[in-house]
Amino acid sequence: MSIQLAAKISVVVLTVALVIGGVNIYYTQKLNTIQQGQKLNQQIKQEEDDDEYEEYTVPTLKETMLINDSLFNNTIQIIQNKYNIQNLTELDDLINQLGRVFNDLESETLSSYFKNFVNNPHQNKDIQQAFYGLYRDDFYCIKSDLYHFAHEEELYNNITLFSDWNDQYTRDDIFANFSKVASEMYGWELPSDYLRKESFAPEINITQYYFNRPRFMSSFVMGKQLGCLFQGINKIPSSGSFTRKEGLSRSYRKFLTQIDQINSNPNITKKYSDKCMKEFKFLPQTYNLNNVDECKNFFNYVESETYQKKFKEEGFQFISKLGANVHQGKGISVVTPAIMEALQKKYQNGQLCGSIGEQNPELVQEYINNPLLLNGVKFEVRMHFVIASLNPLIIYAQDKAGVAFCALKYNSHDSQIQRHLCVYNIARELLNLSDEELFKISGKTREQFMSSFSYQHTLESLQEELEKEGSVPPGWVFNDFIPSVFRNYINTVLFSRQYLSPDSRLYEMYAPDILVNKDNMKPYILEYNTNPRMVNTSYFVHGWNVQTIKDIVLINMAQVRSRHFRIKTIIDEYVKEFLQNKNPNRSEYMKRLIEANKNKIEPQFNVDKEITSYVKIYDESTEEDLYYKGNLIFDKECLH
Ligand SMILES: *[C@@H]1O[C@H](CO)[C@@H](O)[C@H](O)[C@H]1NC(C)=O
Numbered sequence: 001m002s003i004q005l006a007a008k009i010s011v012v013v014l015t016v017a018l019v020i021g022g023v024n025i026y027y028t029q030k031l032n033t034i035q036q037g038q039k040l041n042q043q044i045k046q047e048e049d050d051d052e053y054e055e056y057t058v059p060t061l062k063e064t065m066l067i068n069d070s071l072f073n074n075t076i077q078i079i080q081n082k083y084n085i086q087n088l089t090e091l092d093d094l095i096n097q098l099g100r101v102f103n104d105l106e107s108e109t110l111s112s113y114f115k116n117f118v119n120n121p122h123q124n125k126d127i128q129q130a131f132y133g134l135y136r137d138d139f140y141c142i143k144s145d146l147y148h149f150a151h152e153e154e155l156y157n158n159i160t161l162f163s164d165w166n167d168q169y170t171r172d173d174i175f176a177n178f179s180k181v182a183s184e185m186y187g188w189e190l191p192s193d194y195l196r197k198e199s200f201a202p203e204i205n206i207t208q209y210y211f212n213r214p215r216f217m218s219s220f221v222m223g224k225q226l227g228c229l230f231q232g233i234n235k236i237p238s239s240g241s242f243t244r245k246e247g248l249s250r251s252y253r254k255f256l257t258q259i260d261q262i263n264s265n266p267n268i269t270k271k272y273s274d275k276c277m278k279e280f281k282f283l284p285q286t287y288n289l290n291n292v293d294e295c296k297n298f299f300n301y302v303e304s305e306t307y308q309k310k311f312k313e314e315g316f317q318f319i320s321k322l323g324a325n326v327h328q329g330k331g332i333s334v335v336t337p338a339i340m341e342a343l344q345k346k347y348q349n350g351q352l353c354g355s356i357g358e359q360n361p362e363l364v365q366e367y368i369n370n371p372l373l374l375n376g377v378k379f380e381v382r383m384h385f386v387i388a389s390l391n392p393l394i395i396y397a398q399d400k401a402g403v404a405f406c407a408l409k410y411n412s413h414d415s416q417i418q419r420h421l422c423v424y425n426i427a428r429e430l431l432n433l434s435d436e437e438l439f440k441i442s443g444k445t446r447e448q449f450m451s452s453f454s455y456q457h458t459l460e461s462l463q464e465e466l467e468k469e470g471s472v473p474p475g476w477v478f479n480d481f482i483p484s485v486f487r488n489y490i491n492t493v494l495f496s497r498q499y500l501s502p503d504s505r506l507y508e509m510y511a512p513d514i515l516v517n518k519d520n521m522k523p524y525i526l527e528y529n530t531n532p533r534m535v536n537t538s539y540f541v542h543g544w545n546v547q548t549i550k551d552i553v554l555i556n557m558a559q560v561r562s563r564h565f566r567i568k569t570i571i572d573e574y575v576k577e578f579l580q581n582k583n584p585n586r587s588e589y590m591k592r593l594i595e596a597n598k599n600k601i602e603p604q605f606n607v608d609k610e611i612t613s614y615v616k617i618y619d620e621s622t623e624e625d626l627y628y629k630g631n632l633i634f635d636k637e638c639l640h
């Protein structure tokens with residue numbers, strides 16, 4: 001494993017030596033500070049603005065080369081050799097042309113989410129701050145694109161990954177394990193102080209960003225300073241529409257309204273069946289107490305007799321969650337009479353709905369109080385899924401999973417949180433007990449206890465044990481549970497899709513928490529976690545974590561390579577026409593390039609056989625049957 005510290009450049013001295021056809025051409029410009037560099041960029045931007053669109057508005061070769069980038073150095077020569085160009089003026093023209101084509105393609109293919117920042121970077125305050133000492137180079141993407149255009153073998157054979165991963169063990173293992181499938185792989189370590197001022201340039205040969213911190217995407221102008229055509233990014237900036245609790249609650253509510261409208265509209269003939277209508281209810285009802293209507297509905301309901309009766313008979317009816325930053329069980333509790341009383345007091349039984357403005361919305365969620373149990377213990381299943389592409393939509397999901405058990409036996413009338421939440425952090429609190437005390441309260445030895453909450457159980461063993469208890473029929477997990485979970489994932493992405501940036505570069509992994517509602521034996525999704533913790537709780541879990549990350553990077557890399565292959569082929573044609581003085585029709589080419597940038601894995605880059613932890617469950621890039629696969633045939637009927 002080779003972690004490389006990227007070069008630190010505190011004073012940027014810009015002297016670029018280009019060796020073209022044996023003649024040295026020096027472009028020398030001394031800039032003492034980043035500010036001067038920015039001033040220069042500003043100047044170029046000004047020139048761009050003065051030009052009309054049709055008059056290519058991108059930087060000249062000279063400007064492109066402003067940053068002394070030793071990686072870029074032989075790129076020009078490779079292009080020169082590839083097209084056997086003797087005349088240096090001609091070479092200079094060609095490089096300018098190419099730079100312009102790539103620059104246009106970058107901006108044409110950037111999703112509107114990122115485009116906002118290109119046009120007005122200062123809209124985003126993060127962009128003005130230092131971030132991990134990385135230099136903001138407006139020509140980064142042009143250089144990176146040209147570099148990858150020239151170094152295709154490198155792109156097809158290597159993975160160059162840039163990561164801010166700070167969990168060193170997991171990171172090192174993930175990186176180390178790449179080398180088995182890719183010939184080389186590099187990681188960079190970032191300084192821990194993200195506000196540091198010294199700047200170093202992100203390498204232009206990067207093909208994968210694996211970010212922990214989504215702020216990378218708001219601290220740089222994507223498609224220009226970072227995140228280029230031939231680079232994959234593991235974060236979808238607008239996925240809060242379903243990963244944030246209040247976002248999910250809002251878009252899910254809309255979805256339910258929509259399907260009701262469809263079924264009640266006499267003009268629409270295709271209806272959802274009762275079976276589907278039932279399946280669509282896979283998220284517990286959530287009330288956002290910041291929203292006047294939802295807040296009122298909630299307090300009206302809890303005053304009703306129905307609520308009182310149900311509470312007495314069934315136990316807890318709600319679970320409360322405080323805001324966006326509730327993770328790993330923090331801030332979550334079942335709503336006990338005391339908590340309910342406090343809420344009623346705070347909101348004066350709903351009279352204050354709308355006037356209590358919380359920074360972090362207070363959410364109250366229907367509590368699935370009759371979960372399917374094993375051995376009297378509640379469990380949650382975690383099967384990651386990946387939006388592998390948004391342009392077009394491609395989704396993968398794990399068909400194997402980890403199962404986590406709650407630390408203590410379930411009791412719907414006892415508020416002790418370890419009976420209700422099967423989360424590592426919450427269970428862990430009990431580890432401070434002595435062996436005897438632990439056994440007394442959980443009925444487990446320390447070892448059994450450790451393995452119960454850390455997702456070490458497989459779905460196979462879950463099926464076997466549930467079947468032994470007589471809770472499920474043979475094959476239930478694989479024939480009913482998993483297909484239903486997959487449809488829930490797909491529907492979630494479909495109803496959130498309008499908010500997601502359709503950008504070919506982006507993908508993201510999500511870790512939903514799933515449980516089974518014994519009332520109808522359907523899976524319910526409690527939430528979609530982003531940045532799931534990859535805690536090394538055991539050898540098994542560790543290997544699993546490593547594999548899941550490795551696999552998604554491989555999937556994305558196959559997409560990057562496929563895009564490169566299609567784009568390169570078209571640009572090759574362009575260059576040949578250009579060199580024959582045929583004046584290629586740029587808008588014609590641009591149309592084809594934009595099409596080529598859409599994700600679809602070319603057969604020569606297919607990795608389905610190397611991927612062991614995911615199956616593809618939805619793919620709009622093929623003409624074939626969209627709804628897929630693995631060993632599963634699943635019902636297409638209940639997709640939104
Ligand atoms: C340009 O980069 C090369 C390689 O990193 C370095 O040796 C050289 O000194 C740099 N030139 C200037 C003027 O900074």
Ligand SMILES: *[C@@H]1O[C@H](CO)[C@@H](O)[C@H](O)[C@H]1NC(C)=O
Binds near residue numbers: 016017
């Ligand atoms: C670029 O490469 C040439 C030889 O290929 C070398 O002479 C020159 O110093 C390099 N320039 C930089 C900036 O690395």
Ligand SMILES: *[C@@H]1O[C@H](CO)[C@@H](O)[C@H](O)[C@H]1NC(C)=O
Binds near residue numbers: 087088089090
């Ligand atoms: C090189 O190409 C330019 C423009 O394409 C042309 O004007 C010039 O005469 C050529 N030079 C030589 C030496 O052929």
Ligand SMILES: *[C@@H]1O[C@H](CO)[C@@H](O)[C@H](O)[C@H]1NC(C)=O
Binds near residue numbers: 154155157184
């Ligand atoms: C990358 O791929 C090239 C071409 O296959 C190979 O020769 C090289 O060893 C690989 N590694 C690096 C670091 O370039």
Ligand SMILES: *[C@@H]1O[C@H](CO)[C@@H](O)[C@H](O)[C@H]1NC(C)=O
Binds near residue numbers: 004071160205206
């Ligand atoms: C990317 O560049 C670094 C030098 O900055 C180099 O060490 C690494 O081998 C390159 N990666 C590939 C795949 O060539």
Ligand SMILES: *[C@@H]1O[C@H](CO)[C@@H](O)[C@H](O)[C@H]1NC(C)=O
Binds near residue numbers: 265
């Ligand atoms: C159904 O179509 C009729 C005629 O186009 C229209 O008047 C009516 O508003 C439609 N109903 C609904 C619920 O959209």
Ligand SMILES: *[C@@H]1O[C@H](CO)[C@@H](O)[C@H](O)[C@H]1NC(C)=O
Binds near residue numbers: 428429430432
């Ligand atoms: C466990 O005990 C340690 C040391 O006694 C303490 O620092 C820690 O906060 C305890 N953890 C919990 C979850 O109670």
Ligand SMILES: *[C@@H]1O[C@H](CO)[C@@H](O)[C@H](O)[C@H]1NC(C)=O
Binds near residue numbers: 169170536538539542
């Ligand atoms: C992960 O945990 C397992 C077992 O607990 C241990 O054997 C292994 O060394 C750990 N790996 C790392 C990288 O910490």
Ligand SMILES: *[C@@H]1O[C@H](CO)[C@@H](O)[C@H](O)[C@H]1NC(C)=O
Binds near residue numbers: 585586587
């Ligand atoms: C270039 O192609 C477009 C169609 O994409 C066409 O409308 C236009 O006339 C063409 N331009 C030239 C100069 O042929």
Ligand SMILES: CC(=O)N[C@H]1CO[C@H](CO)[C@@H](O)[C@@H]1O
Binds near residue numbers: 173176177542543546
């Ligand atoms: C999870 C995983 O695949 N771990 C492997 C990483 O690579 C080392 C060295 O090849 C193996 O020993 C691990 O099993």
